[in-house]
Amino acid sequence: MEELNGYYQILPLKVFQNLDTINELLQPEIKGYCPDCLKEIISIIACHVQKADGCAPLQMETLKKLVPQAGRYLTGLIDAGIIVREGRYIPGVLSYKYHFAPEYESQYMNIKLENNKLIRRIKRVYEEGQREAGKKIRGYNNQVRYLKGLTINDEFKEYLNSYLRVNALQYNNALASAFRIINKDIFYSIDSTSGRFHSNLTNMAKGLRGYLRINGEPLVNIDVKNSQPYLSTIILTNPGKVSWLTENPAFALLLQTLKVSINQDVKNYINLVASGQLYEYLMQEFSKEGPTLTRDETKLQVLRILFARNRKPKNEVNAKCRQIFKDIFPTVHRKFSKVRGSARGDKFSNYKRFAILLQRIEAYLMLDLILKRIYRELPGTIAVTIHDSIMTGILTNNVEAARKIITEELTNFTGISPKIQIEDYRDKNRKEERRNTLYNQYDATTFVTLN
Numbered sequence: 001m002e003e004l005n006g007y008y009q010i011l012p013l014k015v016f017q018n019l020d021t022i023n024e025l026l027q028p029e030i031k032g033y034c035p036d037c038l039k040e041i042i043s044i045i046a047c048h049v050q051k052a053d054g055c056a057p058l059q060m061e062t063l064k065k066l067v068p069q070a071g072r073y074l075t076g077l078i079d080a081g082i083i084v085r086e087g088r089y090i091p092g093v094l095s096y097k098y099h100f101a102p103e104y105e106s107q108y109m110n111i112k113l114e115n116n117k118l119i120r121r122i123k124r125v126y127e128e129g130q131r132e133a134g135k136k137i138r139g140y141n142n143q144v145r146y147l148k149g150l151t152i153n154d155e156f157k158e159y160l161n162s163y164l165r166v167n168a169l170q171y172n173n174a175l176a177s178a179f180r181i182i183n184k185d186i187f188y189s190i191d192s193t194s195g196r197f198h199s200n201l202t203n204m205a206k207g208l209r210g211y212l213r214i215n216g217e218p219l220v221n222i223d224v225k226n227s228q229p230y231l232s233t234i235i236l237t238n239p240g241k242v243s244w245l246t247e248n249p250a251f252a253l254l255l256q257t258l259k260v261s262i263n264q265d266v267k268n269y270i271n272l273v274a275s276g277q278l279y280e281y282l283m284q285e286f287s288k289e290g291p292t293l294t295r296d297e298t299k300l301q302v303l304r305i306l307f308a309r310n311r312k313p314k315n316e317v318n319a320k321c322r323q324i325f326k327d328i329f330p331t332v333h334r335k336f337s338k339v340r341g342s343a344r345g346d347k348f349s350n351y352k353r354f355a356i357l358l359q360r361i362e363a364y365l366m367l368d369l370i371l372k373r374i375y376r377e378l379p380g381t382i383a384v385t386i387h388d389s390i391m392t393g394i395l396t397n398n399v400e401a402a403r404k405i406i407t408e409e410l411t412n413f414t415g416i417s418p419k420i421q422i423e424d425y426r427d428k429n430r431k432e433e434r435r436n437t438l439y440n441q442y443d444a445t446t447f448v449t450l451n
Contacts, residue, residue: 008111011042042077060074081101136189151182202387221425224419236335254339258335304321366385
């Protein structure tokens with residue numbers, strides 16, 4: 001199938017069903033009222049809802065560029081009880097957040113916008129935003145160039161309709177991600193805290209990746225297994241090596257003076273991480289003591305153990321898992337607890353500093369070492385980052401060469417060879433197997449067919 005063309009708006013079904021009533025209510029209040037502008041405001045909110053809190057942080061300045069009289073439409077939707085505004089506004093620091101009122105929350109649908117004047121305006125704002133973003137991330141021009149060639153195959157609708165229809169939240173997030181690409185709403189930025197590169201790819205459902213194309217070329221993902229635990233091994237073997245990546249001088253000094261203790265539990269931890277089996281091992285150990293968890297649930301527990309503050313969790317399962325980890329890896333737990341520390345202050349000083357440090361290590365390795373080496377040694381090879389992994393083109397036939405570069409750079413830096421896997425999302429059999437449980441739970445009353 002071909003890629004979709006044109007510009008599409010995303011609306012919750014219950015909002016779409018009430019559009020005539022909403023138009024009648026708002027039209028007398030707005031001079032030069034345009035139903036397409038109203039739908040675009042709704043669509044912008046739908047496309048920018050974040051998974052963390054279910055809200056869309058939006059800047060009014062940008063909204064006004066996209067839609068004439070954007071403030072009036074937004075106020076009208078709030079007054080009508082369609083949209084809820086939350087949070088507070090601090091110029092240049094915080095934006096208000098928006099979400100749909102509970103009675104209008106529903107599965108998203110897409111409709112094609114035919115208003116060419118509005119489309120031209122939107123496209124102009126997108127292009128302007130991309131130029132401004134490009135100025136802030138100089139040095140990553142190759143990745144930006146490839147992202148601008150990003151498209152998605154029309155078959156993604158089959159994936160949504162077959163495997164995500166039982167979960168409205170996942171369905172909506174995936175649909176919004178797909179149509180931002182179709183609409184050429186390509187975004188990219190560098191996180192000032194972690195140094196990570198954010199783009200359309202970094203928050204996208206894994207199941208959509210098999211339908212992505214860059215310059216028409218299918219992609220695979222070269223992924224480092226249990227990457228955060230893998231990067232944490234540097235704290236156990238050579239913590240001073242990464243002290244330059246911190247913002248806090250006291251934290252940097254701690255890393256430089258932290259003693260290395262290669263006890264047996266440290267060796268066991270490193271071996272499990274290097275083989276990519278840490279989550280599987282802990283999943284079995286947790287089950288012996290009570291909590292029977294899936295691999296994804298075990299991964300979440302491990303990340304909580306690594307990065308949560310140094311106090312006993314209130315949640316019984318979290319507390320149990322942490323104690324089991326502490327019993328199995330006492331030296332590892334003690335070192336990580338010391339790195340998190342008990343200091344108060346900003347995120348670079350308190351317990352969050354450990355997670356930020358590992359993210360900065362990851363960003364340095366992926367962006368400054370691995371990606372640039374791939375571009376240098378494998379010219380013409382598509383390569384874009386999803387934080388701790390690299391998506392690369394299949395047709396250029398450099399997948400193995402790119403994997404070799406990733407392995408070499410990570411091994412040189414950490415002293416430990418990582419476990420690397422190639423994720424080929426074109427394999428529909430694997431996708432069907434992964435989502436078989438969801439498929440069997442399908443409830444036809446909750447499903448909305450894509451247009």
